[in-house]
Amino acid sequence: LSGGDQTQPGLMDAPRNFVYQVQLESGEEINVTYTAYPPSPVRDAKPAPKLVFDAGQINMGDSLTAFGMYDAESKTLTVSREQDFIETKSQKP
Numbered sequence: 001l002s003g004g005d006q007t008q009p010g011l012m013d014a015p016r017n018f019v020y021q022v023q024l025e026s027g028e029e030i031n032v033t034y035t036a037y038p039p040s041p042v043r044d045a046k047p048a049p050k051l052v053f054d055a056g057q058i059n060m061g062d063s064l065t066a067f068g069m070y071d072a073e074s075k076t077l078t079v080s081r082e083q084d085f086i087e088t089k090s091q092k093p
Helices: none
Strands: 002-005 016-023 029-036 050-052 063-067 069-071 076-079 085-089
Antiparallel strands (some): 002 016, 063 085, 069 076
8 A cells, every 4th residue: 555665864774664554355454564684794694584576676556475473453564584574466366
């Protein structure tokens, strides 16, 4: 539905925080959030979630499949662990 980079403007070489508002097939709206880190030997040594974006980024209208930790109170799915993932397709499979 909407969303994108929520990082404070002006920061360079800092982690980028993304929040997207999505609509589930049931019609319920939730947030999907993840953090992208700049290249770093320390960060590259740590396992990260798998991010596969059909168009190189999440676009409005994409079909999105994600796995992560869901907080029902805030209606937010956080993708942050090694086994977590986000995958988008430009058309629903």
